[in-house]
Amino acid sequence: MDAPAVENTLAGRSRPSYRKYWHALYRRDVTAAERIVDLARETWKPGRIYLRLFQPALALSGKLWFAGSITYHDEHFVTYHTQRLMRRVRRDWVPAETTGPLALATGAGQESHLIGLRMVCDFLRAANWRIHWLPSNERTVLRRTVAAVRPDAFLLSIGLDHALGPAKRMIQEIRDHRFRGVVVVGGAAVNKDPVSRVETLGADLTARNGRHLVRLLRSNIRPRRLR
Secondary structure, eight states: OOOOSOOOOOOTTOOOOHHHHHHHHHTTOHHHHHHHHHHHHHHSOHHHHIIIIIHHHHHHHHHHHHTTSSOHHHHHHHHHHHHHHHHHHHTTTSOSOOOSOEEEEEESTTOOOOHHHHHHHHHHHHTTOEEEEOSOOOHHHHHHHHHHHOOSEEEEEOOSGGGHHHHHHHHHHHHHTTOOSEEEEESHHHHTSHHHHHHHHTOSBOOSSHHHHHHHHHHHSOGGGOO
16 A cells, blocks of 8 residues: 655754654654654753644544545554653653642543544643543442542543443532533544533533643642632
């Protein structure tokens, strides 16, 4: 199968490009992709690397896979190495310990593709949020964990439409047990119709990306909790 028509050359010290980065990984040229990330680290702040390099490259992979232009193995290769290279950027940005509000994070249904949620959580951690990953999205585990850790926000990633039902039940579960924090939903299924699906799910809000979510939560979490 021919590669999709995306730019595939590195011109010396040119600006980092998510298309060059994506095409390097599509060609299995991990060294070239690492060079692009290292150049971005020299010229951009970490948050910008997430928003201008990693996020659009992953979105491109998802779009091409859905269209049948690339294989599952191609998409998985890009995702795997992006997760690995995120760790390289994260070292420059995310503190080892945080002391602020607590967010509980998980995916809905059988969701296992949580790289977007991990990006969001890195933005929150860089803003001094604490993150607790739910060990299972089974509703009993969810209810018990919420009661035990008392999060300020519940972050739920919903990648596929068939996970909307389980997501709604998870949100209703914690609402029924007096969770008074902010419920945030995101992912491809939500992005198709953000306003309507936030309302239908019983959530409070969604966000375009991690930076946007940090700003929204500053308006929705009591200031005294933001240390």
